[in-house]
Amino acid sequence: MTQEAINQAKVLFGLCQNRSDVERLEKLYFATPALNAVLNNPIVSMSKKMKIIDEVSNRTNQPEIIKNFLRKSCQNDALSEMKDVFKCYFSMCDMAEGIVNAQVFFAQNPKDKELKEASEFLQKKYPDKKIVLDTQVDESLLGGRLIKVGNTEYDESYEGYLRQLERKLT
Structure with a gap:
């Protein structure tokens, strides 16, 4: 994710804290690949792009703030990163x-006990927060688990333990 996408998401978050409006925009933006292609096409004139944004926004009853965000993003040539902008916004x-x-990676399909342990571990790290787990299987871990929360990793995999041991020995 680029800094530009993060900045765009911050702007969108500051302008529009109504999540459902942004969810509607995301659905609209990616449901019509032609819209995405036209708005990111350098051959299409800026005035034509603005007319398209206005027309689509009016037909789909987008709030004025969303329409203006799209217009400004288009003018700044920042629409190509909208997938990351939406991800960061949410x-x-x-x-x-x-x-x-949190993304939790296991070497194989986790048992209920392993899921509960991962959830309890995160609840200790983030008290008073609601924990949402996204579990995935990554056979390269050999065993254990790897937890990712934003840019933070908690590596409790066998591979991670082996790397730690290697660093201690060298």
Whole structure:
């Protein structure tokens, strides 16, 4: 994710804290690949792009603030990163609502006990937060688990333990 996408998400979060409006925009933006292609096409004139944004926004009853955000993003040639902008925006919304989204990687399909342990571990790290786990299987871990929360990793995998041991020995 680029700094530009993060900045765009911060602007969008500052302008529009109504998550459902942004969810509607995301659905609209990615449901019509032609819209995405035209708005990111350097051959299409800026005035034509503005007319398209206005027309689509009016037909889909987008709030004025969303329409203006799209227009400004288009003028700044920042629409190509909208996938990351939406991802970052929703992450900001979750943080504001006290929700921690965590990716948990296991070497094989986790048992209920392993899921409970991962959830308890995160609850200790993030007290008073709602923990949402996204579990995935990564056979390269050999065993154990790897937890990612934003830019923070908690590596409790066998591979991670082996790397730690290697660093201690060298």
